[in-house]
Amino acid sequence: MYAVIETGGKQYRVEVGTELEVELLDAEPGKTLTVGRVLLVADGDDASIGRPVVDGAAVSAEVVRQGRGEKVISFKYGPKTRRRVKKGHRQDLTVLRISDITLNGKSAAKSAAKAETDAKTERQRLEEAAAAQAAKDAELAAKLAASKPAPAKKADAKTEAKPKATAKAETTPAKTEAKASTTNKVSTTKKPTARAKASDAKADAPAPRKRAAKPRTTKKDE
Numbered sequence: 001m002y003a004v005i006e007t008g009g010k011q012y013r014v015e016v017g018t019e020l021e022v023e024l025l026d027a028e029p030g031k032t033l034t035v036g037r038v039l040l041v042a043d044g045d046d047a048s049i050g051r052p053v054v055d056g057a058a059v060s061a062e063v064v065r066q067g068r069g070e071k072v073i074s075f076k077y078g079p080k081t082r083r084r085v086k087k088g089h090r091q092d093l094t095v096l097r098i099s100d101i102t103l104n105g106k107s108a109a110k111s112a113a114k115a116e117t118d119a120k121t122e123r124q125r126l127e128e129a130a131a132a133q134a135a136k137d138a139e140l141a142a143k144l145a146a147s148k149p150a151p152a153k154k155a156d157a158k159t160e161a162k163p164k165a166t167a168k169a170e171t172t173p174a175k176t177e178a179k180a181s182t183t184n185k186v187s188t189t190k191k192p193t194a195r196a197k198a199s200d201a202k203a204d205a206p207a208p209r210k211r212a213a214k215p216r217t218t219k220k221d222e
Contacts, residue, residue, distance in 0.1 A: 001108040003101050004040040005059050011039065014059065014098045016108050024092040027063045032099065035059040041103045048103065056104045061096040069093050 002015045008023025027033055038057040041048045048054045069091040076085040101108040 001041070001043045001101055001103075001111065003038055003042070003057065003059055005035045006037040006039055007035060014101075016098055016101060016112055018098045019064065019095060020098075021067075021069070021093045021095055023094070024066070025063070025094040025096075027094065029063050029065050031063050033061050033063065033096070035061060041101065043103070043106070043108075054103070058102050059098060060100040060102075061098050064095040064097050067093050067095060 002013060004011055004013050006012075007025075010023070012020050012022070014020065025033065036053070036058065038054045038059055039050050039052065041054050041057045048057065050057070072089045072091075074085075074087040074089060076083070078084075099109065
């Protein structure tokens with residue numbers, strides 16, 4: 001629910017909890033005022049428009065503090081007359097907090113409080129449901145943990161590991177013997193290298209024949 005009020009010659013749109021600055025009102029901080037000039041009240045899709053004010057409508061507001069607005073500079077200039085006028089002004093203001101809007105006995109503050117309590121009860125209901133579900137989950141987890149078989153002891157695991165180690169030790173000599181036999185086979189069946197082939201070929205080749213030396217002729221013989 002919201003309303004449009006008039007005070008100090010200005011109109012304001014307000015709701016419950018709204019804080020606004022209005023023209024100076026003769027009231028001390030902490031007091032509650034009732035704004036009589038309510039021009040419009042709207043509640044959902046229903047709206048009541050005043051002519052000029054809404055009958056049976058009122059807005060209650062609490063005075064928060066008295067203050068002053070920002071400084072406004074007023075400067076007047078008269079050409080060819082050497083007239084210069086400069087003035088500063090700070091408007092006195094009153095800060096209001098809207099506490100309630102009523103229309104034909106219906107209160108906006110009561111409706112807001114009821115909605116808040118309903119939200120709290122809904123939150124509490126959800127929290128209770130979540131707590132109950134958590135308790136059920138914990139109970140189910142405890143049952144599953146109790147039904148599981150107990151794990152084997154570490155000593156049994158160690159004793160089982162020892163025979164495996166002995167079996168590995170037995171298999172290692174057999175592997176070494178197999179490797180030795182394979183190395184012997186490889187050494188006996190090695191293929192002749194290129195150098196050995198070349199030496200054998202040289203040994204098998206016939207020796208080259210030597211040419212007879214021709215006698216040399218000199219000038220004395222001629």
